[in-house]
Amino acid sequence: MEDTPSLDPLLLRAVEASCVCLRVQRASRAVGRRYDDAFRHLDLTNWQFSLLAAIEASEAASVNELATFLGMDRTTMTRNLAVLQRRELLSMAQDPQDGRVKRVSLTPRGRDLLLQALDAWRRTNDAVKAAVPAAAFPAMWQGLESLARS
């Protein structure tokens, strides 16, 4: 093995100080945990809640559409849906027009759970919003959207 390669300490500090990825991931984990706490009594995670809401708000979305909406891999979505389907919170049916497409919709049970969760969501969302300086919020909102689309 050669000598230790020269690692610029300044560059390293730049990573810690200015890495967009690190910053976003850290915030994402912290926020996710917070919503997870709020939904735990319903045995829901933050993304499961988002998923249920997305399904209900959309009219029979496909797996692809849901994956795109939540910004996650399609195959991850497939498996996430399977978990909620096993809990009978949602159902999937083949599209009559296109045999490849599966249409997802909530069961009454899923709708009921979502209804119960909305309250916790509102409280938590308000609290999390309050943690961000009001002056910074709109720009952060816009910035996050830019990142999600980039």
Next chain:
Amino acid sequence: MEDTPSLDPLLLRAVEASCVCLRVQRASRAVGRRYDDAFRHLDLTNWQFSLLAAIEASEAASVNELATFLGMDRTTMTRNLAVLQRRELLSMAQDPQDGRVKRVSLTPRGRDLLLQALDAWRRTNDAVKAAVPAAAFPAMWQGLESLARS
């Protein structure tokens, strides 16, 4: 089963339009994928890069300290470290002062890989930054920090 519970469509739309969690998670996944692409030729993921950089920048950090720094669960960190240790990118040693604490440091191999990755990081970080309107960036930066601490 009762009648379908009444789900306010407006409230549902509010979730999609104003859920901080959804917004942050979506951005987080998009950004993470982007860095993952940039590091793939080195067989590194975005958080593995962040972890290597954090280890090198710190002087022999403990597992706890690294977990806190990256904002992830301590037990997740334990297992993430194990993967990199198996690849001989880092080594762990018991703290001589405190037998409970494990100190983590990079091997020469790990340091070399980090050095190689820094280039890809700088390019990607610049590109991702450029995707956010310059006027929004400082506030977003501050907002993310607030969220991570909340």
Next chain:
DNA sequence: TGCAGAAAAGTGCATATGCACTAAAATGCC
């Protein structure tokens, strides 16, 4: 000194995540 409690790290479990690959169905071009 000895022991209760705190702190650091690891394990078992379930599920999440994404990539490479596969299977099935639709589309378009000839």
Next chain:
DNA sequence: GGCATTTTAGTGCATATGCACTTTTCTGCA
């Protein structure tokens, strides 16, 4: 109509993630 191409979804695999619980070690106080 027939076949190459594209689109949609699922599987195998490896690893990530966090919670509950455990083990080991340290700290502080009687």
